[in-house]
Amino acid sequence: MPAGTLYRGREGMWSWVAHRVTGVLIFFFLFVHVLDTALVRVSPEAYDEVVATYKTPIVALLEYGLVAAILFHALNGLRVIAVDFWSKGPRYQKQMLWTVVGIWVVLMAGSLYPVLGHAARELFGS
Template identity: 70%
Template sequence: MWSWVAHRVTGMLIFVFLFAHVLDTALVRVSPEAYNTVISSYKNPIVGLGEAGLVAAVIFHAFNGVRVMLVDFWSQGPRYQRQMLWVVVGLWVVLFVPFLVRHLMHVFA
């Protein structure tokens, strides 16, 4: 139940971000200056932490999505759905923690 809620919340968050991300990237078509001005306004610790949160959401949504597919298609999927949630959490930690260290090094460098 909570993994279902988290899948919706992270999915909604990523969708809203995608809207903004395509709009600001479209500024490359306006001029290099316009794009660089907006992108440099993102280069601060607050947006940097927001980016980390977004990556956290993407990693969870990706692995939980694989879990949903395994529940749907793998004959043993429904039986192991709870254990697979712990695998999702484990993989999330393994991928996100190194990413966070690397990203914060860039943000605070």
């Protein structure tokens, strides 16, 4: 491993890494998403055809991943704001990260059925 790729490690560094990775992934999806939405100016058929791919089980799994990335980026972003603007933020950054992770896990469990339910019905019937 080249020198300097690991900073102090632990919660501070890894949350920063995860914030970057999720941010870049969301930004790339945003490009695709504006382009697919622009098809409403071409024709209703062209738009509906592309949106049909968003309803397939494999893409549904990607949508669950998108929700995961956005939820982490949103919650951790609020934590970053707290670290920057709340006087006790830096002292509690670790506790706040584990709070973020806890809320994220709960919300991701709650998202399972709403986001993946239609794919499950298609795969397993009824």
